[in-house]
Amino acid sequence: MSTLTTDPRRTAAEVLPQRQSRIWRKFRANRAALLGGVIVGFFVLIALLAPLLPIPAPTATDWGAVRKAPSAAHWFGTDEIGRDVLSRMVWGGQASLMAGVVSVAIAVFLGVPLGILAGYLRGWTDAAISRVTEAMLAAPFLILAIALAAFLGPSLTNAMIAIGLSAMPIFIRLARAQTMAVMTEDYVESARAVGLRHGPMIWRYILPNIFPPILVQATLTIATAIIAEASLSFLGLGQQPPAPSWGSMLNVAKNFLEQAPWMALYPGAAIFLVVLGFNLLGDGLRDALDPRDH
Amino acid sequence: MLAFIGRRLLIAIPTVILISVFVFALQKLLPGDPVLVMAGEERDPAVLEYLREQYRLNDPIPVQYMIWVGNALQGDLGISLRTNQPVLALIAQKLPVTLQLAVMALVIAVVIGVPAGVLSAYKKGTWIDWLANVAALSGLSVPNFWLGIMLILLVSVKLGWLPASGYQPFSDDPLQSIRTMLMPAFVLGTGIAATLMRHTRSAMLSVLKSDYIRTARAKGLAEHVVLIKHALRNALVPIVTVTTLLFGELLAGAVLTEQIFTIPGFGKLVVDAVFNRDYAVVQGIVLCTGIAFIFMNLLADVAYRILNPRMRDK
Numbered sequence: 392m393s394t395l396t397t398d399p400r401r402t403a404a405e406v407l408p409q410r411q412s413r414i415w416r417k418f419r420a421n422r423a424a425l426l427g428g429v430i431v432g433f434f435v436l437i438a439l440l441a442p443l444l445p446i447p448a449p450t451a452t453d454w455g456a457v458r459k460a461p462s463a464a465h466w467f468g469t470d471e472i473g474r475d476v477l478s479r480m481v482w483g484g485q486a487s488l489m490a491g492v493v494s495v496a497i498a499v500f501l502g503v504p505l506g507i508l509a510g511y512l513r514g515w516t517d518a519a520i521s522r523v524t525e526a527m528l529a530a531p532f533l534i535l536a537i538a539l540a541a542f543l544g545p546s547l548t549n550a551m552i553a554i555g556l557s558a559m560p561i562f563i564r565l566a567r568a569q570t571m572a573v574m575t576e577d578y579v580e581s582a583r584a585v586g587l588r589h590g591p592m593i594w595r596y597i598l599p600n601i602f603p604p605i606l607v608q609a610t611l612t613i614a615t616a617i618i619a620e621a622s623l624s625f626l627g628l629g630q631q632p633p634a635p636s637w638g639s640m641l642n643v644a645k646n647f648l649e650q651a652p653w654m655a656l657y658p659g660a661a662i663f664l665v666v667l668g669f670n671l672l673g674d675g676l677r678d679a680l681d682p683r684d685h
Numbered sequence: 686m687l688a689f690i691g692r693r694l695l696i697a698i699p700t701v702i703l704i705s706v707f708v709f710a711l712q713k714l715l716p717g718d719p720v721l722v723m724a725g726e727e728r729d730p731a732v733l734e735y736l737r738e739q740y741r742l743n744d745p746i747p748v749q750y751m752i753w754v755g756n757a758l759q760g761d762l763g764i765s766l767r768t769n770q771p772v773l774a775l776i777a778q779k780l781p782v783t784l785q786l787a788v789m790a791l792v793i794a795v796v797i798g799v800p801a802g803v804l805s806a807y808k809k810g811t812w813i814d815w816l817a818n819v820a821a822l823s824g825l826s827v828p829n830f831w832l833g834i835m836l837i838l839l840v841s842v843k844l845g846w847l848p849a850s851g852y853q854p855f856s857d858d859p860l861q862s863i864r865t866m867l868m869p870a871f872v873l874g875t876g877i878a879a880t881l882m883r884h885t886r887s888a889m890l891s892v893l894k895s896d897y898i899r900t901a902r903a904k905g906l907a908e909h910v911v912l913i914k915h916a917l918r919n920a921l922v923p924i925v926t927v928t929t930l931l932f933g934e935l936l937a938g939a940v941l942t943e944q945i946f947t948i949p950g951f952g953k954l955v956v957d958a959v960f961n962r963d964y965a966v967v968q969g970i971v972l973c974t975g976i977a978f979i980f981m982n983l984l985a986d987v988a989y990r991i992l993n994p995r996m997r998d999k
Binding site for chain 2 (some may be wrong): 537539618641663670
C-alpha cells in the first residue's frame, strides 16, 4: 500500500490500476475462490429471477399434493400443506441472501465509522468506543442476536437489525486497528504536515486504505449472517409464516423427518452451499488482497 | 502472575459494568408498559400504581439501574415470569446439562481438529492437506441445526443406533448419558473442530519453519518425535488460547443443538424464555454469559502466560 506514495515518480493513477489487475489476476488463479464466486452468483441470480421462473407461488397450497416426494411436477417435493419446496427455496433464498447482505451493511455502516473515529481520534473517544465494543463482544454473537430479536419482536427486519448490531463490534475493532496502522504511514504524516483537515484525511487517505480487509471481513460475515438468520428463523424469531426462508422451512421440516425427509434436505443443503460459497469467496479475496504476497 | 491476574480483573470491571448497562437497557427499550404485563387482566389504575411503586418503576432510571445492579450483586436476577423461580436458580439448574454437552463437544472437536491440523500442516500441498481444508471449510459452512436433523434421520431413524432426543443425567447412568449426548456433542463439535483444525494448521506451519525444528531433524530425531514433542508442543500455545475463546461459540451452538435434540439445558432455557417473553431470564442469561465470557478471556490470557515462558518473564 505504501508504494502509492513512497515512489515519487509514480502517481496513484498509475499504480492503482496495476494493483487492481494484480489482485484480479491472483483472484482468478485461485480456483476455490472462483468456485465460491460461481456458487454465490448462481444463488443471487436465482433469487433475483424468482418472479420470472416458471414455479408455483411459494405460498400456494395444494391439499391434493401434501408431502409428495420429489417428482417431475415438484422437483424438490411438496411440504406439509402441499406447497412446492423448490418454489419456497427460491423465494426463501431471497430472504436469506437479503438478510445476509442487509445485516452486514448495517454492521459495516455503523461499525466502520465508529472504528475509524476510535483509531483516528484515540484518547477518550477510543477508550469509550473500545469499552462498549468489548462489552458487546462479551456476549456470544448468536445469544446477543437472539436476545435483541426477542426484545425487538420476531420478524425478518428485526432479525436483520439484531444480526447487524451483533456483528457491528467486529467491524469497529477491525476498522480501529486498520486506521491505527494506516496512521503510522508516511503519506498520512505528509498529509498532516500540509495541514489537511480531518474529513478529507479520512475520506481520501484512511478509508481507501482500510477498505480491503473490511471487504474480506464483510464477505466472511455475510456467511455468518446467513447462518444466523437461518438460526433465528429456525427458532421462530426471523421470517414469519407463511413467507418462506430456509431456516423456517427447516423448523417445520424437523417435525416430518420420517414422512418427508426432502423437506429438510434441500433447504439445509442450500444454506450449506451458499455459506460455503461466501467462505470460499472471502478466503480467496483475503489471499488476493494480502499485501505480504505482493 | 497474581499481579497480572489482578490487573486483568481491574480492566474487566468497566466491561462488566457496560454489560450490565446494556442488559438493563434491553428491558427499558422494550415497547409497552411492564406493569401491564405483570398485572395481566387487571386494569384498575390503583393496582397499576401500586405495582409501579412496589417495583420502584416511578424512580428515575439511574436509581432503578442501581437497585437492579445491587440486587444482581447479591445474586438476585429477578423471578422468572413463567416458572416463578429465581432466575439464578434456573440458570444454575440448567447449566450442568449444557456443560456436559459443551465438554463432550470440545473433546470431540480436539480429537478431530488438532490431529487433522497437524497432519494437514505436515503434508502441506498434498491431497491430505486439501482434504483436511475442504473438510474444515465444510464444517464451518454447515449449519449445525441442519447437520443435527440429518444425523437424526440417518443415525436414529434409519439405522436406530442412537436415541434421537432426550437427556439422561450423568450421575444417574453415565453410559446412557454419554450415549444420549454423543450425537448432539458431535453436531456441536463439528464447527469447533473446523476452527481448531485451521488454527492448528496455521500454528504448526509457522512452527515447522523454525530453526529448532531444523536442528531437531539435523540431530537425527525420529520424525514423529520432531512433530509431536518439538513442533506440536510449541504450536499448542495459540491452540489452547483459541480453544478457551471458543467457549462463546460452544454456548451459542448449544442453543440450537439443545433445541433439535430436546435437551433441557441452558440453550433450551433461552429459547423458552424468549418465546414466553420471560425477559428477566433472557437478561439473566445475557449477563451471565457475558461475565463468563470475560472470565474465559482472562483464563485464555493466563493459559497463554503459563504456556509461553517468554510471556511469563515479561
